[in-house]
Amino acid sequence: MTVADISHIPIIDFSLFKTDPEQCGKLILDAAQNVGFFYLRNFGFTRDEVEEMFSLSKNFFDTPKEEKSNYAIDKANIGYSSVRQEAVDPKNYGKGDYKESFHITKFKNNKPAQPLPPVFDTEKDKVNKFVTGCHTIVTQIMECLAIALEIPESEGGRTWFSSRHAYDDPSNDVLRFLHYPALDHPNEVDDIRIGRHSDYGSLTLLFQNGVGGLQIQANRDAPDEESIKWLDAPVVDDCLTVNLGDCLEWWTCNVLRSTKHRVIFTPATQMKPRYSMAYFCQGGQAKLEPVPSRFIPQSQSKLLRTNEDGSPLTAAQHLEIRLNATYSSY
Structure with a gap:
C-alpha cells in the first residue's frame, strides 16, 4: 500500500488538552498517523523561558573547545559531542554532521545527575524546571494519543504510554542543546548540518530559534535516495515542533509514523549559526509490544523488533543499537 506524500505540517492549539482532550487527541492522532510531525501552540512555556535556555546554550557553546571537552559524551549518551563526532547518515555523509551538542539527563531529587559546566550549573534550578516542563508536555501528548486510540481502562487507558515514561523511572531521556556553526564561506560542497534520520525514542520536542533548515521526508515510499522528496519545516513563531520516534511507530505496528528528517544548509x-533544543523522551526499559487498541493490527506484531530469543526489544536496547551506529567515537 502506497502512503500519500506529506503536503503540510499541521498546527495544533494545545490549550485544547485542558478544554477538550478528546478533540485534542483526534488532532494529534491524525498528525501522528499521516505526518509524524506537528506544531504545538500554547504548549506551556513562555517565550522568555525558552529564550533563557537558548541564552544559556549560546554561552556554553561559546566556551573554548578544551573546556567543553571536559564533559565529553559517554556511553550513557550524556555530555558534549563535538563537531563531526556524530554521523546519523554515514552512508551519505561519512565525515559526520556539522554540529555540536550537549546532553543533560533528567535531574534526580531536583539535583543534576551528571557534572554540569558552570554555565548550566549556576542556573541548574531553571534547567531542572525546563526539563521537567518538557517531560510534562510529552506526558500530555502521550495521554492524547492513548485517548484517541481508545486503549481500554483495563489495559491502562489514557496512561498506557505515559506510565511507560514516568519521570522517576530509569530512562535515557535527555535535553539536547544543539549548535550548528555558521560557515565562514559559501558552501560549495555537498555538506549537511545533520543527515537524514528518524529519532530513536518515543517523542521529540524541538525548539527552533529563528534560523531554519529543517526538512522532513515527504514520501516515505521513495524507492531510492534520488526519489526522496523534502518538505520544509520552517520556524513558526510561538510554536513547538513535535515529532514521533521509532518506538511509537513500532508500538503501533507502523500505524503511527516516525518520519525521517534532516537539517540542511540553505x-x-x-x-548564520543555528541553535535548537530537543527533548528526547526515550522510554527506558519499556518493552516494544503492540499497543492494546482496536486501531492497532495485532496480527502485524511481526513488525516489532525482537531479541535473538524472540523476546521484545526494549526502548533502551533499541537506543543503544542506534547510538553505537551513530557515534564515531566517545
Whole structure:
C-alpha cells in the first residue's frame, strides 16, 4: 500500500488538552498517523523561558573547545559531542554532521545527575524546571494519543504510554542543546548540518530559534535516495515542533509514523549559526509490544523488533543499537 506524500505540517492549539482532550487527541492522532510531525501552540512555556535556555546554550557553546571537552559524551549518551563526532547518515555523509551538542539527563531529587559546566550549573534550578516542563508536555501528548486510540481502562487507558515514561523511572531521556556553526564561506560542497534520520525514542520536542533548515521526508515510499522528496519545516513563531520516534511507530505496528528528517544548509542560512533544543523522551526499559487498541493490527506484531530469543526489544536496547551506529567515537 502506497502512503500519500506529506503536503503540510499541521498546527495544533494545545490549550485544547485542558478544554477538550478528546478533540485534542483526534488532532494529534491524525498528525501522528499521516505526518509524524506537528506544531504545538500554547504548549506551556513562555517565550522568555525558552529564550533563557537558548541564552544559556549560546554561552556554553561559546566556551573554548578544551573546556567543553571536559564533559565529553559517554556511553550513557550524556555530555558534549563535538563537531563531526556524530554521523546519523554515514552512508551519505561519512565525515559526520556539522554540529555540536550537549546532553543533560533528567535531574534526580531536583539535583543534576551528571557534572554540569558552570554555565548550566549556576542556573541548574531553571534547567531542572525546563526539563521537567518538557517531560510534562510529552506526558500530555502521550495521554492524547492513548485517548484517541481508545486503549481500554483495563489495559491502562489514557496512561498506557505515559506510565511507560514516568519521570522517576530509569530512562535515557535527555535535553539536547544543539549548535550548528555558521560557515565562514559559501558552501560549495555537498555538506549537511545533520543527515537524514528518524529519532530513536518515543517523542521529540524541538525548539527552533529563528534560523531554519529543517526538512522532513515527504514520501516515505521513495524507492531510492534520488526519489526522496523534502518538505520544509520552517520556524513558526510561538510554536513547538513535535515529532514521533521509532518506538511509537513500532508500538503501533507502523500505524503511527516516525518520519525521517534532516537539517540542511540553505543560501539564506549557511552563513548564520543555528541553535535548537530537543527533548528526547526515550522510554527506558519499556518493552516494544503492540499497543492494546482496536486501531492497532495485532496480527502485524511481526513488525516489532525482537531479541535473538524472540523476546521484545526494549526502548533502551533499541537506543543503544542506534547510538553505537551513530557515534564515531566517545
